[in-house]
Amino acid sequence: MADLQDLLDTIAADMAAIEERGRSADYIPALARVDPARFGIAVVTAEGHSFTAGDAETPFSIQSISKVFMLTLALGKHGDALWRRVGREPSGSAFNSIVQLEFEHGIPRNPFINAGAIVVADAVLDRGAPQGAIGELLRFMRFLAEDDAVEIDIEVAGSEARTGFRNLALANYMKAFGNLRNAVDDVLNVYFNQCALAMSCRQLAMAGRYLSADGLHPGTGHQVISARRARRVGALMLTCGHYDGSGEFAFRVGIPGKSGVGGGILGIVPGKASIAVWSPGLNERGNSLLGSLALERLSEATGWSIFNGGLSI
Structure with missing residues (x-):
């Protein structure tokens, strides 16, 4: 598990060094004022371990x-x-x-x-x-x-x-x-x-756990949604979660994800982890520029793509 923390720290440091950070959603005045230098990432594993890096405790608008x-x-x-x-x-x-x-x-x-x-x-x-x-x-x-x-x-x-x-x-x-x-x-x-x-990366990753656990809330054992519907929500996240950039996100990252114009992305790895990343600058399709890149690097390093090694929606 120390390897995962090291990986998140490395990703956060790499993101901090990138100059091109995208553009905040300035058509919503309250979002236009968010510092584009912010970056946070959090991972909560199926075993209940939580890992964070960067501004993972800073609340942002999940949109x-x-x-x-x-x-x-x-x-x-x-x-x-x-x-x-x-x-x-x-x-x-x-x-x-x-x-x-x-x-x-x-x-x-x-x-x-x-x-x-x-x-x-x-x-x-x-x-x-x-x-x-x-x-x-x-x-x-x-x-x-x-x-x-x-x-x-x-x-x-x-x-x-x-x-x-x-x-x-x-x-x-x-x-x-x-x-x-x-x-x-x-x-x-x-x-x-x-x-x-308004949620932090850590809070958002915690909230998404049920979708990586067949609809079950890991903390309480409560069945939030049936396993069948949890899988179908995941399928919609993969195919539709990034609007007209969904195909590109699936191609590069390979996990179900849902973006927001506040710069956040929730990623779900079935049976493995719930992930939240935040960087307020958006790409031309309205998705977090650095958030997408960070998830691509995380997926490559961990092999968490659903198209790799038996992971499936």
Whole structure:
């Protein structure tokens, strides 16, 4: 295990030496102010060992990584009926694209693009009050991470609401097709708050453990989601978790992953580990530039690609 700590330390040092760090998500004002020099990484193994390097204890806005956990909640409420409202195919388009919705009659291509995540937020809201759904997610994240310090960054949520005009358009468009059951403002209230979850790499890696353990919460033994659904969430992470950069991420890293424009990535190695990495600078497709590189190096050094040696989704 000392080798894994040494590896993370080496990766963190290598990332610190790289000058090209990408560009922060400046279209969300609260994210534009994040120091681009920050980098953190955390790994929690199947045996329960935790390893960190860099800024792994610094909270950051997990943004679209939250879509993995909201999908888990929605599947718990609605089961496979959810798939009548959102697809399971890669989009091939930007995460906030509206183009495909017209051709596909208001059914988003997958739950990890913005339109799909808005439908999932509507399913979790389930005709309730936004505060109830937000509270449910926050309690869920604290349970998964075994840490009551997980919070929603109110400043980021407000910043999202003030600038989220494209998400408003997506929601209204799907409402016109009958694919949102609740008021648009209520659904977006939930969506903006879920994206504003603030977590450190360590907390996020802890929260993702159930997806690497056939849906089981290793700390409590609670079955968070069935093993079958955990595998299917992992499959969607691999094929859709990095938007139109998902194929490149699968090619280079080879593990299921979900990115967020806050610069975080959650990686899942079935049966082996949950990984979280954070570097706020994004590449041209909206995914963490150094985070992707760090996971590529980690996968190569450990052999944790699902295409290597019997690992599978």
